[in-house]
Amino acid sequence: MQRVHNVMEDAVTDLLQQQWSNLPASCHCDGCKADVYALTLNRLKPHYVRMPVGSMYVKAHLMTVQSRATILTALTESVKRVSADPHH
Amino acid sequence: MQRVHNVMEDAVTDLLQQQWSNLPASCHCDGCKADVYALTLNRLKPHYVRMPVGSMYVKAHLMTVQSRATILTALTESVKRVSADPHH
Structure with a gap:
Protein backbone atom coordinates (compact mmCIF):
# COMPACT_ATOMS: atom_id res chain seq x y z
CA MET A 1 0.00 0.00 0.00
CA GLN A 2 1.22 3.55 -0.72
CA ARG A 3 2.60 5.41 2.28
CA VAL A 4 0.54 7.90 4.29
CA HIS A 5 1.84 10.52 6.68
CA ASN A 6 0.34 12.69 9.43
CA VAL A 7 1.64 16.14 8.51
CA MET A 8 0.62 17.36 11.97
CA GLU A 9 3.78 15.50 13.13
CA ASP A 10 5.93 17.94 11.11
CA ALA A 11 4.09 21.03 12.39
CA VAL A 12 4.36 19.89 16.04
CA THR A 13 8.05 18.91 15.60
CA ASP A 14 8.85 22.37 14.19
CA LEU A 15 7.20 24.22 17.07
CA LEU A 16 8.55 21.80 19.70
CA GLN A 17 12.13 22.25 18.48
CA GLN A 18 11.72 26.05 18.41
CA GLN A 19 10.02 26.33 21.80
CA TRP A 20 11.36 23.42 23.90
CA SER A 21 13.92 25.47 25.83
CA ASN A 22 11.27 28.14 26.61
CA LEU A 23 8.49 25.77 27.72
CA PRO A 24 8.05 25.43 31.52
CA ALA A 25 8.93 21.71 31.68
CA SER A 26 10.13 20.26 35.00
CA CYS A 27 12.56 18.07 33.04
CA HIS A 28 14.09 18.64 29.58
CA CYS A 29 15.37 15.08 29.00
CA ASP A 30 14.79 13.34 25.67
CA GLY A 31 12.19 10.93 27.11
CA CYS A 32 10.04 13.73 28.56
CA LYS A 33 10.35 15.63 25.26
CA ALA A 34 9.06 12.57 23.35
CA ASP A 35 6.17 12.21 25.85
CA VAL A 36 5.23 15.88 25.33
CA TYR A 37 5.38 15.30 21.56
CA ALA A 38 3.12 12.21 21.70
CA LEU A 39 0.60 13.84 24.08
CA THR A 40 0.44 16.97 21.92
CA LYS A 45 -6.86 16.43 15.00
CA PRO A 46 -4.65 14.32 12.71
CA HIS A 47 -4.05 15.35 9.07
CA TYR A 48 -3.04 12.17 7.25
CA VAL A 49 -2.29 12.52 3.54
CA ARG A 50 -1.18 10.04 0.93
CA MET A 51 2.49 10.71 0.19
CA PRO A 52 3.67 12.73 -1.59
CA VAL A 53 0.26 14.03 -2.81
CA GLY A 54 -1.08 16.88 -0.72
CA SER A 55 1.54 17.02 1.97
CA MET A 56 2.99 20.42 0.98
CA TYR A 57 -0.47 22.00 0.82
CA VAL A 58 -1.48 20.75 4.27
CA LYS A 59 1.92 21.71 5.75
CA ALA A 60 1.43 25.28 4.49
CA HIS A 61 -2.05 25.37 6.06
CA LEU A 62 -0.72 24.13 9.41
CA MET A 63 1.84 26.95 9.52
CA THR A 64 -0.81 29.70 9.67
CA VAL A 65 -0.84 31.87 12.80
CA GLN A 66 -4.09 30.29 14.04
CA SER A 67 -2.80 26.74 13.62
CA ARG A 68 0.46 27.59 15.35
CA ALA A 69 -1.48 29.06 18.30
CA THR A 70 -3.61 25.91 18.55
CA ILE A 71 -0.51 23.70 18.45
CA LEU A 72 1.32 25.85 21.00
CA THR A 73 -1.65 25.60 23.39
CA ALA A 74 -1.64 21.80 23.05
CA LEU A 75 2.14 21.77 23.61
CA THR A 76 1.85 23.87 26.77
CA GLU A 77 -0.90 21.63 28.21
CA SER A 78 1.16 18.52 27.42
CA VAL A 79 4.22 20.03 29.14
CA LYS A 80 2.12 20.61 32.29
CA ARG A 81 0.89 17.02 32.30
CA VAL A 82 4.31 15.45 31.69
CA SER A 83 5.91 17.79 34.26
CA ALA A 84 3.35 16.70 36.88
CA ASP A 85 4.02 12.98 36.25
CA PRO A 86 7.28 12.38 34.35
CA HIS A 87 8.16 8.89 33.01
CA HIS A 88 11.76 9.52 31.95
CA MET B 1 14.24 12.88 20.04
CA GLN B 2 12.91 9.40 20.82
CA ARG B 3 10.50 7.99 18.25
CA VAL B 4 6.71 8.12 18.69
CA HIS B 5 4.13 6.07 16.84
CA ASN B 6 0.35 6.28 16.34
CA VAL B 7 -0.74 2.74 17.18
CA MET B 8 -4.11 3.49 15.56
CA GLU B 9 -2.20 3.05 12.25
CA ASP B 10 -1.58 -0.62 13.12
CA ALA B 11 -5.20 -1.23 14.14
CA VAL B 12 -6.56 0.38 10.94
CA THR B 13 -4.01 -1.45 8.75
CA ASP B 14 -5.03 -4.79 10.27
CA LEU B 15 -8.75 -4.23 9.64
CA LEU B 16 -8.17 -2.69 6.21
CA GLN B 17 -6.10 -5.67 5.06
CA GLN B 18 -8.73 -8.11 6.40
CA GLN B 19 -11.75 -6.27 4.99
CA TRP B 20 -10.52 -4.49 1.82
CA SER B 21 -11.87 -7.07 -0.62
CA ASN B 22 -15.28 -7.04 1.15
CA LEU B 23 -15.67 -3.24 1.37
CA PRO B 24 -17.98 -1.69 -1.28
CA ALA B 25 -15.25 0.41 -2.96
CA SER B 26 -15.80 1.56 -6.55
CA CYS B 27 -12.07 0.99 -7.19
CA HIS B 28 -9.67 -1.35 -5.41
CA CYS B 29 -6.41 0.18 -6.72
CA ASP B 30 -3.49 0.87 -4.38
CA GLY B 31 -3.97 4.67 -4.51
CA CYS B 32 -7.66 4.48 -3.51
CA LYS B 33 -6.74 2.03 -0.73
CA ALA B 34 -4.15 4.51 0.64
CA ASP B 35 -6.74 7.33 0.46
CA VAL B 36 -9.24 5.21 2.42
CA TYR B 37 -6.49 4.46 4.96
CA ALA B 38 -5.57 8.18 5.39
CA LEU B 39 -9.23 9.32 5.61
CA THR B 40 -10.02 6.62 8.18
CA LYS B 45 -8.70 9.86 17.62
CA PRO B 46 -4.94 9.27 17.38
CA HIS B 47 -3.12 7.16 20.00
CA TYR B 48 0.53 8.24 19.85
CA VAL B 49 2.90 6.50 22.25
CA ARG B 50 6.63 6.81 22.82
CA MET B 51 8.26 3.74 21.31
CA PRO B 52 8.57 1.04 22.46
CA VAL B 53 6.94 2.01 25.79
CA GLY B 54 3.21 1.42 25.88
CA SER B 55 2.64 0.38 22.30
CA MET B 56 1.69 -3.24 23.09
CA TYR B 57 -0.78 -2.14 25.77
CA VAL B 58 -2.54 0.34 23.50
CA LYS B 59 -2.54 -2.13 20.60
CA ALA B 60 -4.32 -4.69 22.80
CA HIS B 61 -6.90 -2.06 23.79
CA LEU B 62 -7.54 -1.13 20.15
CA MET B 63 -8.29 -4.74 19.28
CA THR B 64 -11.38 -4.93 21.55
CA VAL B 65 -14.71 -5.58 19.84
CA GLN B 66 -15.91 -2.00 20.50
CA SER B 67 -12.75 -0.44 19.02
CA ARG B 68 -12.92 -2.70 15.97
CA ALA B 69 -16.55 -1.67 15.38
CA THR B 70 -15.60 2.03 15.62
CA ILE B 71 -12.71 1.53 13.19
CA LEU B 72 -14.86 -0.49 10.77
CA THR B 73 -17.49 2.29 10.75
CA ALA B 74 -14.79 4.88 9.94
CA LEU B 75 -13.42 2.58 7.21
CA THR B 76 -16.87 2.15 5.63
CA GLU B 77 -17.51 5.91 5.63
CA SER B 78 -14.09 6.57 4.08
CA VAL B 79 -14.74 3.97 1.35
CA LYS B 80 -17.99 5.79 0.47
CA ARG B 81 -16.20 9.15 0.21
CA VAL B 82 -13.27 7.85 -1.87
CA SER B 83 -15.65 5.87 -4.10
CA ALA B 84 -17.70 9.02 -4.78
CA ASP B 85 -14.59 11.05 -5.75
CA PRO B 86 -11.58 8.83 -6.51
CA HIS B 87 -8.08 10.34 -7.00
CA HIS B 88 -6.20 7.26 -8.20
Whole structure:
Protein backbone atom coordinates (compact mmCIF):
# COMPACT_ATOMS: atom_id res chain seq x y z
CA MET A 1 0.00 0.00 0.00
CA GLN A 2 1.22 3.55 -0.72
CA ARG A 3 2.60 5.41 2.28
CA VAL A 4 0.54 7.90 4.29
CA HIS A 5 1.84 10.52 6.68
CA ASN A 6 0.34 12.69 9.43
CA VAL A 7 1.64 16.14 8.51
CA MET A 8 0.62 17.36 11.97
CA GLU A 9 3.78 15.50 13.13
CA ASP A 10 5.93 17.94 11.11
CA ALA A 11 4.09 21.03 12.39
CA VAL A 12 4.36 19.89 16.04
CA THR A 13 8.05 18.91 15.60
CA ASP A 14 8.85 22.37 14.19
CA LEU A 15 7.20 24.22 17.07
CA LEU A 16 8.55 21.80 19.70
CA GLN A 17 12.13 22.25 18.48
CA GLN A 18 11.72 26.05 18.41
CA GLN A 19 10.02 26.33 21.80
CA TRP A 20 11.36 23.42 23.90
CA SER A 21 13.92 25.47 25.83
CA ASN A 22 11.27 28.14 26.61
CA LEU A 23 8.49 25.77 27.72
CA PRO A 24 8.05 25.43 31.52
CA ALA A 25 8.93 21.71 31.68
CA SER A 26 10.13 20.26 35.00
CA CYS A 27 12.56 18.07 33.04
CA HIS A 28 14.09 18.64 29.58
CA CYS A 29 15.37 15.08 29.00
CA ASP A 30 14.79 13.34 25.67
CA GLY A 31 12.19 10.93 27.11
CA CYS A 32 10.04 13.73 28.56
CA LYS A 33 10.35 15.63 25.26
CA ALA A 34 9.06 12.57 23.35
CA ASP A 35 6.17 12.21 25.85
CA VAL A 36 5.23 15.88 25.33
CA TYR A 37 5.38 15.30 21.56
CA ALA A 38 3.12 12.21 21.70
CA LEU A 39 0.60 13.84 24.08
CA THR A 40 0.44 16.97 21.92
CA LEU A 41 -0.29 14.89 18.81
CA ASN A 42 -3.06 13.08 20.74
CA ARG A 43 -4.68 16.46 21.57
CA LEU A 44 -4.76 17.64 17.93
CA LYS A 45 -6.86 16.43 15.00
CA PRO A 46 -4.65 14.32 12.71
CA HIS A 47 -4.05 15.35 9.07
CA TYR A 48 -3.04 12.17 7.25
CA VAL A 49 -2.29 12.52 3.54
CA ARG A 50 -1.18 10.04 0.93
CA MET A 51 2.49 10.71 0.19
CA PRO A 52 3.67 12.73 -1.59
CA VAL A 53 0.26 14.03 -2.81
CA GLY A 54 -1.08 16.88 -0.72
CA SER A 55 1.54 17.02 1.97
CA MET A 56 2.99 20.42 0.98
CA TYR A 57 -0.47 22.00 0.82
CA VAL A 58 -1.48 20.75 4.27
CA LYS A 59 1.92 21.71 5.75
CA ALA A 60 1.43 25.28 4.49
CA HIS A 61 -2.05 25.37 6.06
CA LEU A 62 -0.72 24.13 9.41
CA MET A 63 1.84 26.95 9.52
CA THR A 64 -0.81 29.70 9.67
CA VAL A 65 -0.84 31.87 12.80
CA GLN A 66 -4.09 30.29 14.04
CA SER A 67 -2.80 26.74 13.62
CA ARG A 68 0.46 27.59 15.35
CA ALA A 69 -1.48 29.06 18.30
CA THR A 70 -3.61 25.91 18.55
CA ILE A 71 -0.51 23.70 18.45
CA LEU A 72 1.32 25.85 21.00
CA THR A 73 -1.65 25.60 23.39
CA ALA A 74 -1.64 21.80 23.05
CA LEU A 75 2.14 21.77 23.61
CA THR A 76 1.85 23.87 26.77
CA GLU A 77 -0.90 21.63 28.21
CA SER A 78 1.16 18.52 27.42
CA VAL A 79 4.22 20.03 29.14
CA LYS A 80 2.12 20.61 32.29
CA ARG A 81 0.89 17.02 32.30
CA VAL A 82 4.31 15.45 31.69
CA SER A 83 5.91 17.79 34.26
CA ALA A 84 3.35 16.70 36.88
CA ASP A 85 4.02 12.98 36.25
CA PRO A 86 7.28 12.38 34.35
CA HIS A 87 8.16 8.89 33.01
CA HIS A 88 11.76 9.52 31.95
CA MET B 1 14.24 12.88 20.04
CA GLN B 2 12.91 9.40 20.82
CA ARG B 3 10.50 7.99 18.25
CA VAL B 4 6.71 8.12 18.69
CA HIS B 5 4.13 6.07 16.84
CA ASN B 6 0.35 6.28 16.34
CA VAL B 7 -0.74 2.74 17.18
CA MET B 8 -4.11 3.49 15.56
CA GLU B 9 -2.20 3.05 12.25
CA ASP B 10 -1.58 -0.62 13.12
CA ALA B 11 -5.20 -1.23 14.14
CA VAL B 12 -6.56 0.38 10.94
CA THR B 13 -4.01 -1.45 8.75
CA ASP B 14 -5.03 -4.79 10.27
CA LEU B 15 -8.75 -4.23 9.64
CA LEU B 16 -8.17 -2.69 6.21
CA GLN B 17 -6.10 -5.67 5.06
CA GLN B 18 -8.73 -8.11 6.40
CA GLN B 19 -11.75 -6.27 4.99
CA TRP B 20 -10.52 -4.49 1.82
CA SER B 21 -11.87 -7.07 -0.62
CA ASN B 22 -15.28 -7.04 1.15
CA LEU B 23 -15.67 -3.24 1.37
CA PRO B 24 -17.98 -1.69 -1.28
CA ALA B 25 -15.25 0.41 -2.96
CA SER B 26 -15.80 1.56 -6.55
CA CYS B 27 -12.07 0.99 -7.19
CA HIS B 28 -9.67 -1.35 -5.41
CA CYS B 29 -6.41 0.18 -6.72
CA ASP B 30 -3.49 0.87 -4.38
CA GLY B 31 -3.97 4.67 -4.51
CA CYS B 32 -7.66 4.48 -3.51
CA LYS B 33 -6.74 2.03 -0.73
CA ALA B 34 -4.15 4.51 0.64
CA ASP B 35 -6.74 7.33 0.46
CA VAL B 36 -9.24 5.21 2.42
CA TYR B 37 -6.49 4.46 4.96
CA ALA B 38 -5.57 8.18 5.39
CA LEU B 39 -9.23 9.32 5.61
CA THR B 40 -10.02 6.62 8.18
CA LEU B 41 -7.08 7.71 10.37
CA ASN B 42 -8.32 11.32 10.13
CA ARG B 43 -11.76 10.22 11.43
CA LEU B 44 -10.35 8.44 14.50
CA LYS B 45 -8.70 9.86 17.62
CA PRO B 46 -4.94 9.27 17.38
CA HIS B 47 -3.12 7.16 20.00
CA TYR B 48 0.53 8.24 19.85
CA VAL B 49 2.90 6.50 22.25
CA ARG B 50 6.63 6.81 22.82
CA MET B 51 8.26 3.74 21.31
CA PRO B 52 8.57 1.04 22.46
CA VAL B 53 6.94 2.01 25.79
CA GLY B 54 3.21 1.42 25.88
CA SER B 55 2.64 0.38 22.30
CA MET B 56 1.69 -3.24 23.09
CA TYR B 57 -0.78 -2.14 25.77
CA VAL B 58 -2.54 0.34 23.50
CA LYS B 59 -2.54 -2.13 20.60
CA ALA B 60 -4.32 -4.69 22.80
CA HIS B 61 -6.90 -2.06 23.79
CA LEU B 62 -7.54 -1.13 20.15
CA MET B 63 -8.29 -4.74 19.28
CA THR B 64 -11.38 -4.93 21.55
CA VAL B 65 -14.71 -5.58 19.84
CA GLN B 66 -15.91 -2.00 20.50
CA SER B 67 -12.75 -0.44 19.02
CA ARG B 68 -12.92 -2.70 15.97
CA ALA B 69 -16.55 -1.67 15.38
CA THR B 70 -15.60 2.03 15.62
CA ILE B 71 -12.71 1.53 13.19
CA LEU B 72 -14.86 -0.49 10.77
CA THR B 73 -17.49 2.29 10.75
CA ALA B 74 -14.79 4.88 9.94
CA LEU B 75 -13.42 2.58 7.21
CA THR B 76 -16.87 2.15 5.63
CA GLU B 77 -17.51 5.91 5.63
CA SER B 78 -14.09 6.57 4.08
CA VAL B 79 -14.74 3.97 1.35
CA LYS B 80 -17.99 5.79 0.47
CA ARG B 81 -16.20 9.15 0.21
CA VAL B 82 -13.27 7.85 -1.87
CA SER B 83 -15.65 5.87 -4.10
CA ALA B 84 -17.70 9.02 -4.78
CA ASP B 85 -14.59 11.05 -5.75
CA PRO B 86 -11.58 8.83 -6.51
CA HIS B 87 -8.08 10.34 -7.00
CA HIS B 88 -6.20 7.26 -8.20
